[in-house]
Amino acid sequence: MVGPAPTPATLYSAADVAKALRCSEWWVKEQARRRRIPYCRIGGSYRFTTEHLAEIVRRYEVRPTEQTRPADPPQRPATRTTASAHDGQSPVVLRARPPRRARKAGAPESSAA
Numbered sequence: 001m002v003g004p005a006p007t008p009a010t011l012y013s014a015a016d017v018a019k020a021l022r023c024s025e026w027w028v029k030e031q032a033r034r035r036r037i038p039y040c041r042i043g044g045s046y047r048f049t050t051e052h053l054a055e056i057v058r059r060y061e062v063r064p065t066e067q068t069r070p071a072d073p074p075q076r077p078a079t080r081t082t083a084s085a086h087d088g089q090s091p092v093v094l095r096a097r098p099p100r101r102a103r104k105a106g107a108p109e110s111s112a113a
Contacts, residue, residue, distance in 0.1 A: 011040065011047040020053060031056075 014032070018025040032039040032046045037056045040047040
């Protein structure tokens, strides 16, 4: 006795999934390309089933922690110093490097340290 033929699964495109998840189509394709989300590759395109969509939502779900209030943010030091500054010496003043375009236009950077 032969039973009824199974119904084919509904397959959704990356654009359909992106619309359902309210994200970009690029993000969906990138996650599939990096194998971070489940998918089917049919006809050279990423295709997703309803089960795939549910699994994607589960993978990116964030659960609350046991902590009732957020922890106090770590205190940052007032100034940045090097390890040698802790030896009782005065702190070393750090200076930002000039942007690349400014360095290319001018003379070569000197290595005065």
